[in-house]
Amino acid sequence: MFGNSLTSIFGSLPNNFSMKWLIDLFTSSLGRKLLMALTGLFLISFLVIHCTINAMIFLNDGGEAFSKWGHFMGTNPIIRTLEIGLVAGFLIHIVQGLALWRANHAARPVKYSVSKAPANGTWYSRSMGILGTLLLLFLIMHTSHFWIPNRTNQFTQGEELPLYKMMFEVFSNPWVVFFYVIGCVSLFWHLLHGFASAFQSLGLNHLKYNGIISFVGTAFSIVVPLIFALMPIAVYFRWIN
């Protein structure tokens, strides 16, 4: 019976039904960059939310606002559903990024003996793979501090962990603070190229808008990692209680 209904579904499809063009798109060099740009901008939108809620610790209200919104993000069914998309976004960006790095590396099997960077380029635009790898290492450390234990506890015990309290424990170790700051610095350089680069990959390059894209990209790259970096520092030096 189940087989019959499947046949009837596929039987009603036109003969020329084909998704080959879509597969071709996402396996082409341009399509793979499209995926990098779209997931990159999606992750940027996540950073806005993450950073806004994190910044609430600076209200110095004993973590009241932070915990309230943290609870909302951790329990709201819509947010939890979107979280699946977020994890997928991270995975696509990471896997595709590493795959592109490998393919690009293979496009020049014999390296130059003398190679100089052109004057207009930036070192960080040429180092997105390394910066991304640093961010991946940071991400593993960061999620194993907060996100993974919290979600594990939610699934097994049915209740959230006290994230605000945990933050004070985690950031009491100066090495952890150091690596978090390194992570934020990597994020700064990664965003400084990535933000504007995403628009170029999407084909959104226009004299009327290039200026604003570049300005917003630079401002975002400075503000967001700075707020993130101030968190462990502020907690470590007990600027907040």
Added chain:
Amino acid sequence: MKITLKVWRQKSRTAKGEFKTYQADHVSSDMSFLEMLDVLNTSLIKKGEEPIHFDHDCREGICGMCSLYINGHPHGPLQTTTCQLHMRSFHDGQTITVEPWRAKAFPIIKDLVVDRSAFDRIQQAGGYVSVSTGGVPDANEIAIPKKIADEAFDSAACIGCGACVAACKNASAMLFVSAKVSQLALLPQGHAERKERVEKMVAQMDAEDFGACTNTRACEAECPKAISVTNIARMNREYFSAVFSSYEVTVGGGD
């Protein structure tokens, strides 16, 4: 001028290459880089040695035949072609390293000569327009805004030398392909094949094993014809809109 040259020598596509050092003691600062190599080659021939093989043709900076990766830059330290580079750009006693373009898609034929036929195949895949037969149309019959005509002309300035591929850390051909796509996509004469063209040229570019774009803009800085990366954004736009709206391209036509 006295110049020390470290030149890549490789007998054939499969042979193992190595750097060889040559001394050029009577170099005039007014010589072009290729003329300096000509003089060196004459002395090598006189000594019964194999001359250094390198690509060249018009020596006017317009044909795109010359190449050479000189001291870490395609076409040397200036943003021009190697044939238009003069020895006054170097100083007396300098050591100059000369390498071929390095890319999987540009295999070495001999010494500094690489096979750039991948560019020809990309061009053949879609870089053309249909022209109606019949009577001669009036000149300027199709109105084209001046700015668009200029933009297309700037893209058409690409001479296909491959410096963009040589400069790119990913050995990507995006700047070349995007210039060729742009040149025809901007003009009304190119609209018949507009979608099909970009799909076919990108597919051929990928089939040739060039890398992808990381938007480092190295290509734009090294291009002797100052082709802008704006072309790459245009190609991306053209490609995505073509992929989502064109009929599927089937090789060999059919019904």
